[in-house]
Amino acid sequence: MPELPEVEVVRRGLETMVLGRRIDTVTADGPRSVRRHPDRTEFAGRLEGRTVTGVRRRGKYLLGILDDGGVLVAHLGMSGQLRWTDTAGESMAKHTHVVITFTTGGQLRFVDPRTFGELFVTTSDPDGDDPPELAHLGVEPLEATTTGARFDAMLTERRAKLKPLLMDQRFIAGIGNIYSDEILWGAGIRGDRTSDSLSADEARQLHRSMVETLQDAVCHGGSSLADEQYVDLFGRSGGYQRFHKVYGRAGEACPRCANVVVRERWSNRSTFSCSTCQT
DNA sequence: ACGCCCGCCTGTAAGC
DNA sequence: TGCTTACAGGCGGGCG
Numbered sequence: 575m576p577e578l579p580e581v582e583v584v585r586r587g588l589e590t591m592v593l594g595r596r597i598d599t600v601t602a603d604g605p606r607s608v609r610r611h612p613d614r615t616e617f618a619g620r621l622e623g624r625t626v627t628g629v630r631r632r633g634k635y636l637l638g639i640l641d642d643g644g645v646l647v648a649h650l651g652m653s654g655q656l657r658w659t660d661t662a663g664e665s666m667a668k669h670t671h672v673v674i675t676f677t678t679g680g681q682l683r684f685v686d687p688r689t690f691g692e693l694f695v696t697t698s699d700p701d702g703d704d705p706p707e708l709a710h711l712g713v714e715p716l717e718a719t720t721t722g723a724r725f726d727a728m729l730t731e732r733r734a735k736l737k738p739l740l741m742d743q744r745f746i747a748g749i750g751n752i753y754s755d756e757i758l759w760g761a762g763i764r765g766d767r768t769s770d771s772l773s774a775d776e777a778r779q780l781h782r783s784m785v786e787t788l789q790d791a792v793c794h795g796g797s798s799l800a801d802e803q804y805v806d807l808f809g810r811s812g813g814y815q816r817f818h819k820v821y822g823r824a825g826e827a828c829p830r831c832a833n834v835v836v837r838e839r840w841s842n843r844s845t846f847s848c849s850t851c852q853t
Numbered sequence: 854a855c856g857c858c859c860g861c862c863t864g865t866a867a868g869c
Numbered sequence: 870t871g872c873t874t875a876c877a878g879g880c881g882g883g884c885g
Contacts, residue, residue, distance in 0.1 A: 575878060606862085634879080652878055653863075669863085688862045690879060734855060743880080751878065799877090800865095841857055843878060 576650040577634060578715065578748030579791035580804050580812065584656055585631045587807030588682075591658050592638065595676040596625045602693075604671025607686060610694040610707075620644055620695040621674065632704060633711045633747025645698045645705055648684070654691025657683045658807045711747040715784050720746075725784075726777040729769040736780075737765030737845060748788075752797055752821045755846045757784045759820045762830075764852045765845060790817065797821075820846040 576584070600618035602608045611617035621640070628639035636656070638646035648656065657667070659681045666673075672684035672693055684693055696705040704711065713720045713728070728746075732739060739745055740754040749757065758765045760783030763776055772780065791797060796812035798804045799822065805811055815822070819829050824837035824846060833850035 577879095649879085651862095651880080686862095687864065688878090690862065732854085738856075741879090842859095844876090 575652045575750055575752065576654070576796070576804055577750040577753050578631075578788055579753070579814065580796035580806075581634050581636060581650065581748070582631055582792050583796045583806050583812065584650075585629055585636055587658065588629045588636065588638070588656070591680065591807065592626045592676065592682060593629055594626065595678055595680070597621050597623065597674055598677045599675045600673070602672045604669075604684075604686070604689065606689045607671035607684060607691065608693055610692065617693075617695060621646060632708055633714070633743055634750070635708055635711075637705075639698060640695075643698055645696050646693065647696060647705065647707065648693050649691050651686065651688065651690030651692070653688040653803075654684065654686040655805060656807055657685060657805075657809065659683065710744050712743060712745045713747065715746055715748055715788055722778050722781040725781040726772075726774060729772055729777055729780075732769045734769050735766050736763065736769055737840070739769050740765075740784075749784075751843055751845075752799075752818070753787060753791065755821045756791075756819060757787045759783075759830075759846075759848060759852060760787050762852055765840075765847065790814065820848060822846065 600621045602614045602617050605614065608614055608617045624640040624642055624644060626638050627641050630637040630639065634649060636648040640646065662675055662679060662681050667685050669687045670683050670685045674682040696707055698705060736758060737754050740749050740757060761779040763780060791814040794812060794814035794817065795806065795810065796804060797814045798811035799815060820835050823835045826835050828835055828848040828851060831848060831851040833848060835846055836849045838845045
């Protein structure tokens with residue numbers, strides 16, 4: 575389940591490989607991957623001949639800015655991968671749904687077994703604002719404008735449990751199940767606390783932990799777990815799972831207080847936390 | 854406003 | 870061994 579750090583690592587790879595390149599041909603054999611385009615040839619037609627002039631990330635979405643004002647938007651969902659190949663002749667991985675071939679011969683391939691991910695083409699705003707399809711997204715956790723004070727104010731004006739709130743893309747964009755647990759552990763705060771119950775110091779700790787956790791994860795290439803096989807554009811696994819403090823570590827000792835890490839099921843998803851030093 | 858459930862999917866692994 | 874079941878969970882929609 576790629577979250578902000580994994581998506582950012584893929585973005586950096588895309589920036590090195592597709593920026594400035596012109597799209598030659600596009601095939602979209604997986605209709606579910608381009609479900610916003612009932613006509614798959616229309617999807618291909620809006621890409622063919624275009625040059626990629628920018629690669630951005632918004633939350634867990636990737637945006638390829640095109641030279642005609644169009645934007646190719648990608649969401650990896652749970653199992654989506656964007657993979658680069660230099661030679662078009664390389665064999666296709668199972669579940670390859672979209673293939674974008676550049677005029678220089680390289681290929682960008684979208685592989686997605688569970689098909690929760692998608693690609694679509696939309697139009698960018700001249701002001702550089704988000705396309706309308708992404709208008710629901712909340713603030714960017716790592717943007718300088720998302721200051722500790724701003725975050726504190728955002729928390730105070732809501733009354734929701736912290737874990738679901740951190741994962742709410744309309745509140746803050748890019749955090750999923752893994753990083754919400756890691757962020758809360760880093761702040762020493764329980765995920766079932768309500769957002770308006772935090773002291774000013776706790777809100778500061780939560781903001782600090784959010785920024786540090788996400789930045790560290792990007793530095794280590796994101797998290798690759800056994801069951802999900804996240805890899806970057808070039809097939810490389812991330813290394814941040816080695817630094818997970820609680821996620822996937824039920825029964826192990828908390829690195830901070832040595833008490834046991836527990837796993838709970840919360841609205842049908844696993845939550846990991848320290849039973850003692852998160853309060 | 855919030856919290857929970859469902860449906861959408863497939864691969865993996867545990868249980869009988 | 871081979872089948873069934875649970876689990877992984879992002880996201881949008883619905884409902885209490």
